[in-house]
Amino acid sequence: MSCPSQWSEPIVQVQMLSEAENQVIPNRYIKPLTERPCITRSNDNLNIPVIDLFGLINGDNATQKAIMDEISIACREWGFFQVVNHGINDELVDEVREVWREFFHQPIEVKQEYANTPKTYEGYGSRIGIQKGAILDWSDYYFLNYLPSNLKDHKKWPSQPPFLRDTTEEYSKKIVKLGKIMLKVFSSNLGLQKDYLQNAFGGDDIGACLRVNIYPKCPQPDLTLGLSSHSDPGGMTFLLPDEHVSGLQVRKDGEWITVKPAPHAIIVNIGDQIQVLTNAIYKSVEHRVIVNPNKERVSLAYFFNPKSDVLIEPATELVTLKTPALYQPMTFDDYRRFIRIKGLHGKSQVDSLKSQR
Ligand code: OGA
Numbered sequence: 001m002s003c004p005s006q007w008s009e010p011i012v013q014v015q016m017l018s019e020a021e022n023q024v025i026p027n028r029y030i031k032p033l034t035e036r037p038c039i040t041r042s043n044d045n046l047n048i049p050v051i052d053l054f055g056l057i058n059g060d061n062a063t064q065k066a067i068m069d070e071i072s073i074a075c076r077e078w079g080f081f082q083v084v085n086h087g088i089n090d091e092l093v094d095e096v097r098e099v100w101r102e103f104f105h106q107p108i109e110v111k112q113e114y115a116n117t118p119k120t121y122e123g124y125g126s127r128i129g130i131q132k133g134a135i136l137d138w139s140d141y142y143f144l145n146y147l148p149s150n151l152k153d154h155k156k157w158p159s160q161p162p163f164l165r166d167t168t169e170e171y172s173k174k175i176v177k178l179g180k181i182m183l184k185v186f187s188s189n190l191g192l193q194k195d196y197l198q199n200a201f202g203g204d205d206i207g208a209c210l211r212v213n214i215y216p217k218c219p220q221p222d223l224t225l226g227l228s229s230h231s232d233p234g235g236m237t238f239l240l241p242d243e244h245v246s247g248l249q250v251r252k253d254g255e256w257i258t259v260k261p262a263p264h265a266i267i268v269n270i271g272d273q274i275q276v277l278t279n280a281i282y283k284s285v286e287h288r289v290i291v292n293p294n295k296e297r298v299s300l301a302y303f304f305n306p307k308s309d310v311l312i313e314p315a316t317e318l319v320t321l322k323t324p325a326l327y328q329p330m331t332f333d334d335y336r337r338f339i340r341i342k343g344l345h346g347k348s349q350v351d352s353l354k355s356q357r
């Protein structure tokens, strides 16, 4: 099973559909009834936890411990939380989102110079999964590699607007720093050696890649989704949401909760690989994106992943007679290929890894 080098049918940019200002969306974007967004008002006041990281580096031992405990509870109970005072300054956070918004607002010819293929997905794209005739999501995106450094190629990043490469580079550096801190915190919280998860991810050779999503205005938001329900395949994700337009929903106890982002917060969530490594003590949580009739939304999802060729399996420290290994070992490369071919489908991928017993 390998990824083809071309798409099986012509690509339609959702931004173009949106700009055409038709009152109805094409059938290909209409989701089956059971997948369509429904607004459940009873959950309006629920939100994922907000955790202030200020004292994690600077605080005394007791403060550090209290913050680590908050993270531990959020990982076990939600798999999703937002962090503030995360070490990435407010200006940079706003700038990186706006510079990418500017990229998407350029003429189609400029963007198409970076059109992607299913081979690596790098560049400007409008679909995930290659199945001909599949129902599509109401979004376009740009995908790029940052780590390992041999995969980073600035020439594959947009050259316009002028500061995009520098700003993205600076933001990436900060995200990687935050990611390494989080891996340490998760390891300690699980009772593992501080460096356990970083080493399991491949030591210095971890992967980091960015998907910038644009969800254009949609005339019939009740019929479609910006991003179908999925769990993130990688290790963990750092999502910079659009502060002024909500859209991300997280599944909690069977209900969809709309995330209300705190100012300049970054959303952290557990991916499938950490679910496997922790033998499901931490779970990757299903999430999706709903769209809006009169506002577009831009978000940056930074995926922190294991090196592509190391085997990912439950930590032996977390496997006991009472809690036997739930998953068979698999490399992240093999795992990701599955998704790149099939597209996003809830949590079916991680469940398919379950050991036969
Ligand atoms: C993703 C994702 C959510 C969002 O890119 O995997 O879940 O709010 N994005 O854009």
Ligand code: NI
Pocket (backbone or CB within 6 Å): 230, 231, 232, 237, 287, 301
């Ligand atoms: Ni996601």
